[in-house]
Amino acid sequence: MFWVDRIADEILAAYPGKNEFIIRDEKTLSGQVHVGSLRGVLIHGVMAEALNQRGVKARFIYEFNDADPMDGMPAYLDKEVYNQHMGKPLKDVPAPGDPASEIREYNGMKATSLAEYFGLEFLKVIHRLGFENTEITWARKLYSEGFYDEAIRKVLAHPDDIRGIYRSVSGSEKPEDWMPLQMVCEKCGKIGSTKVVDFDGNVATYKCMPDMVDWAKGCGHEGKAEPWRGVGKLPWKVEWPVKWASYQVDIEGSGKDHCAAGGSHDVGERICAEVLETVPPFNIPYEFFLLGGAKMSSSKGNAASAKAVSDLLPPELFRFLMIMKEPNQPIEFSPDGDTIPRLFDKYDEAGRHFFLNEEENTYPDLDRLFYFSQLDPNSIPERYFPRFSKLVFLSQIPSIDVEEAVAREKKEETGKDFNEHDKKELETRLKYVKTWLETHAPDSFIYKVIEDEIPESAYDLSIEQKTFLKNIAEMLKSVPDSLRAEGQKRKGHASACLEGEYIHSETHRLVKESGLAPREAFPAIYHSLLGKEFGPKVGWFIEALDRDFIVKRFEEVSNLEERIKEVIEPFVSDLLIVNGDVIEKFPGLKSAFIELRGIKIGKNNEKLTKMIDELVENTDWQAIKENSEQLAEYKRIFKEFKVDPTKRKPSPVAIIDRLAKGKPFPRINNMVDLYNYIVAKSQCSIGAFDMDVITAPITLRFAEKGEVFQGIMDKEKPLDAGELCYFDASGLCIARNLCYLDSDKTKMTEEITNVYLNADATESISSKKFQEILDELVFLAVEICGGEIGERAIKS
Numbered sequence: 001m002f003w004v005d006r007i008a009d010e011i012l013a014a015y016p017g018k019n020e021f022i023i024r025d026e027k028t029l030s031g032q033v034h035v036g037s038l039r040g041v042l043i044h045g046v047m048a049e050a051l052n053q054r055g056v057k058a059r060f061i062y063e064f065n066d067a068d069p070m071d072g073m074p075a076y077l078d079k080e081v082y083n084q085h086m087g088k089p090l091k092d093v094p095a096p097g098d099p100a101s102e103i104r105e106y107n108g109m110k111a112t113s114l115a116e117y118f119g120l121e122f123l124k125v126i127h128r129l130g131f132e133n134t135e136i137t138w139a140r141k142l143y144s145e146g147f148y149d150e151a152i153r154k155v156l157a158h159p160d161d162i163r164g165i166y167r168s169v170s171g172s173e174k175p176e177d178w179m180p181l182q183m184v185c186e187k188c189g190k191i192g193s194t195k196v197v198d199f200d201g202n203v204a205t206y207k208c209m210p211d212m213v214d215w216a217k218g219c220g221h222e223g224k225a226e227p228w229r230g231v232g233k234l235p236w237k238v239e240w241p242v243k244w245a246s247y248q249v250d251i252e253g254s255g256k257d258h259c260a261a262g263g264s265h266d267v268g269e270r271i272c273a274e275v276l277e278t279v280p281p282f283n284i285p286y287e288f289f290l291l292g293g294a295k296m297s298s299s300k301g302n303a304a305s306a307k308a309v310s311d312l313l314p315p316e317l318f319r320f321l322m323i324m325k326e327p328n329q330p331i332e333f334s335p336d337g338d339t340i341p342r343l344f345d346k347y348d349e350a351g352r353h354f355f356l357n358e359e360e361n362t363y364p365d366l367d368r369l370f371y372f373s374q375l376d377p378n379s380i381p382e383r384y385f386p387r388f389s390k391l392v393f394l395s396q397i398p399s400i401d402v403e404e405a406v407a408r409e410k411k412e413e414t415g416k417d418f419n420e421h422d423k424k425e426l427e428t429r430l431k432y433v434k435t436w437l438e439t440h441a442p443d444s445f446i447y448k449v450i451e452d453e454i455p456e457s458a459y460d461l462s463i464e465q466k467t468f469l470k471n472i473a474e475m476l477k478s479v480p481d482s483l484r485a486e487g488q489k490r491k492g493h494a495s496a497c498l499e500g501e502y503i504h505s506e507t508h509r510l511v512k513e514s515g516l517a518p519r520e521a522f523p524a525i526y527h528s529l530l531g532k533e534f535g536p537k538v539g540w541f542i543e544a545l546d547r548d549f550i551v552k553r554f555e556e557v558s559n560l561e562e563r564i565k566e567v568i569e570p571f572v573s574d575l576l577i578v579n580g581d582v583i584e585k586f587p588g589l590k591s592a593f594i595e596l597r598g599i600k601i602g603k604n605n606e607k608l609t610k611m612i613d614e615l616v617e618n619t620d621w622q623a624i625k626e627n628s629e630q631l632a633e634y635k636r637i638f639k640e641f642k643v644d645p646t647k648r649k650p651s652p653v654a655i656i657d658r659l660a661k662g663k664p665f666p667r668i669n670n671m672v673d674l675y676n677y678i679v680a681k682s683q684c685s686i687g688a689f690d691m692d693v694i695t696a697p698i699t700l701r702f703a704e705k706g707e708v709f710q711g712i713m714d715k716e717k718p719l720d721a722g723e724l725c726y727f728d729a730s731g732l733c734i735a736r737n738l739c740y741l742d743s744d745k746t747k748m749t750e751e752i753t754n755v756y757l758n759a760d761a762t763e764s765i766s767s768k769k770f771q772e773i774l775d776e777l778v779f780l781a782v783e784i785c786g787g788e789i790g791e792r793a794i795k796s
Helices: 003-014 035-053 079-085 114-128 139-144 149-156 159-170 236-247 264-276 306-310 315-323 339-354 364-373 388-394 402-414 420-439 456-460 463-477 481-491 500-514 518-529 538-544 547-558 580-585 606-617 621-627 629-640 651-660 670-682 767-785
Strands: 020-028 057-065 135-138 194-199 204-208 222-225 289-291 331-333 576-578 590-597 685-690 698-702 708-710 716-718 724-727 733-736 754-761 788-795
Touching (some): 020 035, 020 236, 035 057, 035 114, 035 306, 057 114, 057 139, 114 306, 135 139, 149 236, 149 264, 236 264, 306 315, 315 339, 339 364, 339 388, 339 420, 388 402, 388 420, 388 538, 463 500, 463 518, 500 518, 576 788, 606 767, 621 651, 651 670, 670 685, 670 754, 708 733, 767 788
Parallel strands (some): 020 057, 057 135, 576 698
Antiparallel strands (some): 204 222, 698 724, 708 716, 724 733
């Protein structure tokens, strides 16, 4: 059973006989709302739809919290303008002064406060996703109208009980004079800096403290006021159950962080039971939304806005993304790579199942997933789903009439004609294809045919590759007349021809006859037409282009004279050799090996531990992950020698990914911890190898077929020809894929006394900077592990 239906049944079982439900969620509008907040919107909104479908009434109320204080400074706001407002309720912080902004006015409301400014943008997204009937409320209005006052009176009458609940549930010790209340200072208007020092049951005495918090400075005023109708406000852990009680909420899910043992949800449940004398709502705990593997957080400045991410996908597909997994499973999404094309494929599969006859459908959960993904579940027209990745290809070929091609494809697959619903679906997809190509598509999906001249990379093809292209040209000239006529009929011009499937199979036949491996043969086609290593499926790619152009281009390339290559001399020293073909392919790559003898490795060096802790605490790892040119270069280099850097991560990429996800810094021993520290700090690859099992010199070269490698705590495995690896003079591979994995035979243990320190860096690191990194590495290694520095070899 699909999770939405299962939870809806659980709710009905928990409330037997109840025929009207209140479902609630909220968002504090402290900045541009990140995409992760939409998971709550989708879970609650879809749950309301499921209950309404079962014949009961479900109201979905969404509160925009603009009563909280401004306690953080988003990076995109002007600090000089907004510092003075820190600590004020968000409703009283002015909106940014951009009069041309499209989000200043929406749904009959003009944004005057910072909260409204960001709230209206988020409201647009909520409505766009099909939740126009959601009841939007604003915290300032509810407070000022006294909506919460009755529950607030109950809370303020039991401060000792509240303090006891904090202590027993979360271990938080509140001082005896602590009150679960803050007041708006009548002098400076701030609430984040005030402390209530007395409450007589109706009037609160407070001080606006200059140094109570580090993000807002109070004015020092002392005052008295009644806390009702928005003059006072409750802290979050107390406010949340007050909202449950005041709304009489039946259903309200919450994120993983709130549901942790001893967290705000546990505190809220106790306050409901012991102070407010009410029952907490049915909870639907849900996991985080991870963008590129990292939890969304507005305060940390690593968030992608709900608007920006939702704009990348049709609303139905965004709903699909948000509900395709159980609430207790994290959703991971990255707009880069092939994530979006694969998401469309999953959506299309669910759609095809939905339109099957009931007796044919063996996956009813896909039915329901597709059903709840639709903006109007009561009206879901059957339509054809052209594959997104194929539209990416077709849309880049000028000679193709995409609608005609898709209509033909539908006719061949289903026997049915193209209709208006199909046309609307196609138009929508082409819109998002264009957006994806312009913003996040990787190079492997960009297919721009170079028509005016032979691409530069085609000049470097081998004789065997050129012969292969010549044979394809001959094959194209001899395509059977029946296929050529069919191609002309479909394309509408005389020079067009061919059946993609026929070309595809014939090309594969020619690959086998050529003696070339597929990874050598197909790039010859792409280099000749696109000037790049990769491209779309060959048969349909060639079918989409002008036959005479392709024949001429392949014949021209096959007749190119072999270009005399400049001989690149290797880097040679007694300790390190870098082969010439490596230098030719990666001229900016730097490498170094340094001897260190007589060391004592040990564990848990106090200075090193402190250095690591300070680095981890004070670094925005997500920003480094997203913006480091060095990390991007490592990934590019790996792709260049045909290794997927998402599966075999370069060591700097791996450790930054780990830290960006909030995982602890890996601790092994002083030497490993030290070089990982330098890796994280510099985004260079750093390592150390047991010198006593290595025969110098060490060579950086491309692996040959038949060579093997044994990773740490792994068995011996064959290397792929072309992997860039470090080998010693005996042929032992000591590091695979440049900096992906070290050998088990050279790994660092506390017993080792002599090591080779190793470092490499890409062209984004200057030679001077590389030398500085090496100097720091060696200095710290000697300081922490002792020993004497020996021979050095640096290729920079």
